[in-house]
Amino acid sequence: MALALLLTLAGFPLRSPAPADEIPRLTFAQLADSMRANLDVTRGIRAFNGREVEIQGFIIPAGPPDLSFFLLSRVSGTGNYCCELPSGQDETVYVYTARGTSLRYDPVRVYRIRGRFEAGHQVDPSYGVSFFRVRDARVEEAVGARIFKVGETKGP
Amino acid sequence: MTPVAVVWRYLQGRAVSSALTVVAVALGVSLVIASVLLTRGIREGFIAGATDYNLIIGAKGSPTQLVLNVVFRMDAPTPNIPLGAYEDLRRDPRVEAAVPVAMGDAYQGFRYVATTDAYFAPFPWRRHAPELSAGRLFRSEDPGKPDYEAVLGADAARRTGLRPADRFFEGEEMAAYPLTVVGVLRPTGTADDRAIFISLPSYWEMNEISRHAAVRPLTAVLVRPKRLSDLTALHRGWNVSPEFQAALPTAVLLNVFNWLGVVEDVLLAVLAVVTVVVALYLFVTMYNATLERRREIATMRALGAHRATVLGIVLLESGAVAALGGLAGILGGHAIAAVGSSLLAARGGPVTHALAFGLLQPVTLGAVVSLGLLAGLLPAMLAYRTEVAEHLAPF
Secondary structure (H helix, E strand, C coil): CHHHHHHHHCCCCCCCCCCCCCCCEECHHHHHHHECCCCCECHHHHCCCCCEEEEEEEEECCCCCCCCEEEEECCCCCCCCCCCCCCCHHHEEEEEECCCCCCCCCCCCEEEEEEEEEEEEEEECCCEEEEEEEEEEEEEECCCCCCCCCCCCCCC | CCHHHHHHHHHHHCHHHHHHHHHHHHHHHHHHHHHHHHHHHHHHHHHHCCCCCCEEEEECCCHHHHHHHHHHCCCCCCCCEEHHHHHHHHHCCCEEEEEEEEEEEEECCEEEEEECHHHHCCCCCCCCCCCEEEECCCCCCCCCCCCCEEEECHHHHHHHCCCCCCEECCCHHHCCCCEEEEEEECCCCCHHHHEEEEEHHHHHHHCHHHHHCCCCEECEEEEEECCHHHHHHHHHHHHCCCCEEEECHHHHHHHHHHHHHHHHHHHHHHHHHHHHHHHHHHHHHHHHHHHHCHHHHHHHHHCCCCHHHHHHHHHHHHHHHHHHHHHHHHHHHHHHHHHHHHHHHHCCCCCCCCCCCCCHHHHHHHHHHHHHHHHHHHHHHHHHCCCHHHHHCCC
């Protein structure tokens, strides 16, 4: 209850209240909105610090090839650059994966990351400055947007 | 006579057949062990040899070729890029470190890599910056005054026998440009061990084309951004140019691993078939042996041996053959992997020491013995059901 009040006071867009055992899902829009002009983050997003969260995005392999570390971004890093501008610090999550993580990397596939969330400025000796981090992350392929067959929807 | 003694007699009695079965099991197991160790060694070799730089800028073309050539010194170099690209990157405020690299020919198979002293800089984010074990780094940074100094990787120094102060060249046309060894690097477990590093001014003077060219050529620039989140913007910025490409080395390696994964899957299917064939061979051998011994088994039973003892004897024999074959196969597999990895390493392939002991060995032995017991189960049941009266009757 206190958390909900805190989030509301911080102007954080609260979606339908999740049951206690359900992992909250954070979106890149929420992360970008939480960045302040002074490069701090809102109290609303800090409320998730230390909690298990889920975030979906593209993997940018910026760490070693054992994928113990990578960036999760709103935009694919190796797409054909047709559609979207590259994302910045506010739309990048620094992901430290749990031991023994193995996955088949696909640059244009969306992955679902679940792990311990951290928000706030931090400098890592190996990976530099970050604002959003997920530690002990488990990674799996996310199901993409729903594809509709013509005729299934009512249409405009 | 104890069951163990009976099994020993049985094995001795069919020495050739038993030995051949052990060899068959050993060959199957060694194939499995060698395949697992070698594929794991290659994967770990690529991981150990990976660069700490996050982005490689080179000429337009295949990112796989660019990364394999610049980081692992495999494949042919991509076309040249002008030195201006490096200067642009050095001035870019988003870039923490930019290191120019030009790939040259080779001396006795060890590639010349022209670069600056920044290549050896021990940044805190580097896992294995090359360190000197003897001598010093090359000096020359003035484009007009090359001093033809060379720093050798550990393997290159060991295999060529070159030491600091030695002068060398390969091919008559290079006689006018002998290099002087000024330093030797410590082993790093990367492709740097097999490189001969020279300065860019030396490279430009030794290179017949660049000697007269107005534009100084490079093969690639290794880039580390100040903020990793700028990686996508840098990557895109360089990739949209018609001249250059930017490659994420880890992404290229992960694609290589995806291909390696397909090969591993095919290998797994082949190994599964091999396992079934070996298990069937063991089963047929044990079944025939038990059929031949039905009279002996009936005698043992008539002398008071329990059915369970007879069952145990056959299972013990099958398990013993599997265990012997398994042990020999594990040793043989390690020998094959050792030879394979040293052959691969001698050709410059990225492979780590393949002889690591872990769960693989006990799990394999356990699985082989279990499979041996399983193969012996039906023959053992046959022995268990042997009727004394039927098989002791005169012929």
